[in-house]
Amino acid sequence: MNILLPALSPTMEQGNLVKWLVKEGQQVNSGDILAEIETDKATMELESPDDGIIQKIIVEEGAENISVNSPIAVLKVEGEDEDSSSNSIVEEKSPKSEVNISNDIQSTSVNISSIFNNQVADDKNWNEKEITMREALNKLLLRKWN
DSSP: OEEEOOOOSTTOSEEEEEEESSOTTOEEOTTOEEEEEEOSSOEEEEEOSSSEEEEEEOSOTTOOOEETTOEEEEEEOTTOOHHHHHHHHHHHHOHHHHHHHHHHHHHHHHHHHHHHHHHHHHGGGOOOOOOOHHHHHHHHHHHHHO
């Protein structure tokens, strides 16, 4: 099982791995503190998601600007074979898959943008009058009281 860098705050996009509190080969239980992660706001503790053995530490202590959801370690959990853990690391780090995902996202953005622009062009025949927010709120209040 890959241990991923979680988003520890709503605005967190990257984090720094300040310190590992475990070593490779160490047995951990669900909820044990594995590392200290520095976010854009504070330094927080990363807990183990499951019982198991720390099979591999992928990101070294002191690493900076690690993207959220990047694999930082591998946890060997009971019932999981070593080959599946090793393969998942390779798949996560494959630059080819990252490029494909990036291209898919970019083309999707273009398609959505063109759809939106066509929709706006079609909607220019509105019969509505532009008013300020204050005017809209005043009208709404008047309707509610009458």
